[in-house]
Amino acid sequence: MITREPDQFEPAINPLGELGRKVLLTARGAGRALIMLGHATLAIRHVFHRRNRRATMEQFFITGIKSLGVITIVALFTGMILALQTGLELRRFGREVNIGTAVTVSLVREMGPFMTGLIIAASVGSAMAAQLGTMVVSEEIAALEVMSIDPVRMLVMPRLVALTIMMPILTVYTNILGVVGGAIVGETQLGVSMRAYFDNARLYVTNRDLYVGLLKAIVFGISICTVACHQGFSTSQGAVGVGQATRRTVIISFLAVLVFGYMISRIFYK
Amino acid sequence: MSLIRFERVRKRLGGRDVLAGLDLAIEKGETFVLLGSSGSGKSVTLRHMIGLFRPDEGRVWIGDDCISEARGRELERIRRRFGMLFQNAALLQWMTVIENVALPLLEKTKLPESEAYEQALRRLELLGLADAVEKLPADLSGGMQKRVGLARAIVMDPEIILYDEPTSGLDPVTSRAIDRLIEDLRRRLGITSVVVTHDLHSALAIATRIGVIHQGRIVEVAAPRDFVRSENELVRSFLEAQYITRRGAWENREGTS
Numbered sequence: 001m002i003t004r005e006p007d008q009f010e011p012a013i014n015p016l017g018e019l020g021r022k023v024l025l026t027a028r029g030a031g032r033a034l035i036m037l038g039h040a041t042l043a044i045r046h047v048f049h050r051r052n053r054r055a056t057m058e059q060f061f062i063t064g065i066k067s068l069g070v071i072t073i074v075a076l077f078t079g080m081i082l083a084l085q086t087g088l089e090l091r092r093f094g095r096e097v098n099i100g101t102a103v104t105v106s107l108v109r110e111m112g113p114f115m116t117g118l119i120i121a122a123s124v125g126s127a128m129a130a131q132l133g134t135m136v137v138s139e140e141i142a143a144l145e146v147m148s149i150d151p152v153r154m155l156v157m158p159r160l161v162a163l164t165i166m167m168p169i170l171t172v173y174t175n176i177l178g179v180v181g182g183a184i185v186g187e188t189q190l191g192v193s194m195r196a197y198f199d200n201a202r203l204y205v206t207n208r209d210l211y212v213g214l215l216k217a218i219v220f221g222i223s224i225c226t227v228a229c230h231q232g233f234s235t236s237q238g239a240v241g242v243g244q245a246t247r248r249t250v251i252i253s254f255l256a257v258l259v260f261g262y263m264i265s266r267i268f269y270k
Numbered sequence: 271m272s273l274i275r276f277e278r279v280r281k282r283l284g285g286r287d288v289l290a291g292l293d294l295a296i297e298k299g300e301t302f303v304l305l306g307s308s309g310s311g312k313s314v315t316l317r318h319m320i321g322l323f324r325p326d327e328g329r330v331w332i333g334d335d336c337i338s339e340a341r342g343r344e345l346e347r348i349r350r351r352f353g354m355l356f357q358n359a360a361l362l363q364w365m366t367v368i369e370n371v372a373l374p375l376l377e378k379t380k381l382p383e384s385e386a387y388e389q390a391l392r393r394l395e396l397l398g399l400a401d402a403v404e405k406l407p408a409d410l411s412g413g414m415q416k417r418v419g420l421a422r423a424i425v426m427d428p429e430i431i432l433y434d435e436p437t438s439g440l441d442p443v444t445s446r447a448i449d450r451l452i453e454d455l456r457r458r459l460g461i462t463s464v465v466v467t468h469d470l471h472s473a474l475a476i477a478t479r480i481g482v483i484h485q486g487r488i489v490e491v492a493a494p495r496d497f498v499r500s501e502n503e504l505v506r507s508f509l510e511a512q513y514i515t516r517r518g519a520w521e522n523r524e525g526t527s
Contacts, residue, residue, distance in 0.1 A: 005323050006283060051376060135362075143360035146320055147426075148346040149377045 002151050002233050003142045033230035036152060037222070040160045040229075043153040047161055055154070059162035063124050064170065071119055075174040078115055079103055079181030087190040096190045100200030103182035104175075108209045109269075112175040114261055116167065117220035121253035125228040128159060129249035132232025133242040141233070156229045160222065167221030168214045175213070212268045216261055223256040271333075273298040273430065273462055274319060279328035279338075281314060281486075288314045290486035291328070298429075301456050301463040303477035305470065305508065311486045312466045316432050319464065320352050321345050332430070350378075353423030354432040358439075359415040361407040361422070368394065368403040371421045378426070393421040397451065413444035420451060424459075431455065433465040437472050449475050470512040474498070482508065 012018040046052050086102040132155060135141050144151045179201060186192035231249045235241040272295035281289040288311045296302045306312040317323040318330050321337045330338040335348045361370045372390035375381050381389070394403055397417045407415055416436060423431055433452065437445035453476050455461050467473055473480050474494045482490040482505055490502045498509060 003322055010285070138358055139356045139360040140362055142322060143354070143356055146322065146349060146352065146354045147374045147378070148349050149373070154377075 001145060003136075003145050006236060029230070029234065032234075033226050036156065036230055036233070037160075037226045039152045040156040043150070043157040044161060046153060047157065052153070052158060056158040056161050059158045060166060062127075063120065063162045063166040067120060067123055067170065068173075070123065071116065071170055071174060072177060074115055074119055075112075075177035076181040078111055078174075079107065079178030079183075080185045082106055082111065082178070083182035083185040084189060087186065087192070091190065096186070096192050097196050097200050099182060099186050099190065099192060100197040100202075101204045104179050104201040104205050105209060107175050107178040107182075108205055108213045110213075110261065110265070112178060113167075113171045113213050113216040113220060114257060116171045116174045116217060117224065117257035117261075118254060120163070120167065120170070120221070121224045121228075121257060122250055124163070125224045125249050125253050126246045128225070128228035129232040129235075129245045130242055132229055133235035133245040136233060136235045137238050137242060151233075156225070159229060160225045163221040163225040164218055165221075167224075168217040171213060171217035208268070212264060216264050219260050219264065220257050223260060224253045227252045227256060272296055273333055274464065275331040276315070276318070277329045277331070279315075279318060279325040279330060281311075281318070281323065281325050283314065287486050289318070289325070292483070292487055294481065294488055296462065296464060298462055299456070299460055300478040301452065301465065301476050303465045303467060303473040303480045304483055305468060305473055305480055306483035307468065307508075310483045312483050313434060315483065316434055316464065316466050320349060320354060320432060350426065351429045352432060353426065353428035353430070355416065355419045355423050355434065355436055357435045359407070359412075359419035361415060361418055363407055366404050366406055367399065367410070367418050370407065370418060371425055374422065374426050390421070390425060393425050394418070396424075397421050411444075413440050413448070416440070416448060417451070420448075424455065424461075427459075428461065430462045430464065433463060433467075435467055436465060437467060437469045445469065445472060446475070448472075452476050470508060470514060474514070 009021065012021055047056055082103045083099045087096050087099045090096050090098050090102070132141075135155075141151050144154065183194050183197045186197045187194055228249045231245040231252070235245045274294070274296040276292050276294040279289050279292045280287065292311070292315065294315070304312045304315060314323060318325060318338065319332075321330075321340065325338050328338075329336055332348055332351060335344075337345065337348045340348055361367075362373070365373065368387060368390050371393055372386045375386035375389060376383065379386070391400070391403065394400055397420060399414065399417055399421065402410060402414060402418070407418065410418065420431075420436075431452075436448050436452065440448065449472050452463055452465065456463055456476075463476075465473070465476065474497070477494050477497075479491055479493055480497045481488050482502070484504055490497075490500060490505050492500055497505065498514065500506065
């Protein structure tokens with residue numbers, strides 16, 4: 001059940017008690033979020049039912065198409081900044097041509113999924129939390145449960161599917177645009193021809209880099225969706241609560257992107 | 271045997287006993303109005319009826335089913351017997367009126383889409399909303415949203431409808447129109463209704479019995495005719511706060527029936 005009775009606590013006796021309560025509440029929240037994720041994963045078997053299919057396509061549109069503009073700009077500039085900064089350093093050794101590798105490897109391994117994750121968390125994740133939070137506050141979720149319509153299947157599952165699939169696609173898009181951005185800076189600012197840049201880029205990027213980057217994107221997509229939906233569903237106390245849920249979604253998703261990003265890198269690059 | 275029964279239900283929320291051993295019995299086919307001031311526990315009582323809250327102690331029965339202990343499919347089966355109108359209608363904002371009303375049919379039955387929309391349309395016509403079918407809830411007035419909520423509540427032909435403050439936030443004319451709809455549903459479809467409100471005029475107009483809840487207990491249950499003559503101090507203060515005298519209210523009721 002998503003609709004829950006409000007929490008009730010006796011006042012904490014001392015700061016230690018308060019700390020203990022916070023730890024327990026955090027653990028409980030994480031547990032509930034994971035249970036919801038499991039539940040949504042099980043519900044994926046219904047994704048091809050006509051109604052769910054429509055809802056899922058809508059989420060694809062919101063996640064993918066609507067974020068394209070900002071992702072395009074961020075990706076181009078990320079590549080351009082990477083090329084400019086590394087290029088200026090490499091120039092001291094006369095190795096400007098290596099910006100191809102520097103830009104491509106850092107984008108594919110780290111910056112691509114990382115930047116995409118941050119953008120999606122801030123735009124799509126926060127909007128998800130706000131929407132679901134508002135639905136909780138206006139009793140729409142309770143109404144669904146009273147009608148025995150599963151809110152996780154109806155609302156979380158399409159978002160989970162869309163984010164999990166769109167994140168790697170958007171990441172590839174970010175990577176490509178970033179590399180192109182780097183090439184433009186190389187050609188115009190550093191005197192590295194496009195041809196030399198791309199030849200150099202191909203030299204050191206392995207398939208593994210690509211797979212690990214995409215794995216990160218998938219993990220980020222799942223975490224952002226889980227955090228956003230869980231925070232949205234946990235909203236209480238009206239409009240203020242919706243604001244808090246949105247804020248917490250952005251913070252926790254950013255942390256998740258950073259921590260999971262590091263952990264995956266650590267596992268694959270020892 | 272009564273259709274809805276509360277047996278010494280206790281519920282503690284936010285550090286106080288919201289329900290303090292509440293006993294209640296509602297008969298089939300009646301319109302039971304639960305009156306009480308804010309924070310007296312009436313909405314919490316309603317939420318126990320449909321299994322959104324669970325009692326700390328005691329049980330809630332719907333006929334032979336104990337909803338307070340049901341889970342999963344069992345809970346789903348019992349909830350099928352209910353429709354509920356929420357305080358702010360609780361319509362899904364991104365769906366049109368007809369999609370909202372057809373939603374339970376599309377989700378919970380195997381009806382083809384065309385048939386589901388057909389049935390939804392019939393309920394909307396019943397409530398005088400035939401012109402609004404393609405509108406979004408945000409484009410409707412509060413009273414119309416409540417009527418759409420009511421159409422959604424009756425689309426699965428429930429035995430029992432729960433109303434959470436059906437007239438709050440509405441002007442008097444619209445409020446009386448909602449009252450007439452509730453009365454109509456009881457008479458035409460034999461639906462059992464439980465109405466939570468603090469609108470006494472509405473209570474007197476539609477109730478077969480009125481129960482007053484105070485500090486988590488039912489302190490008075492009476493038919494409207496006896497209710498206005500009650501000597502209970504709480505009831506008197508309620509009546510006087512809404513300018514209803516022993517004679518006047520009764521005449522009002524005569525006027526509406």
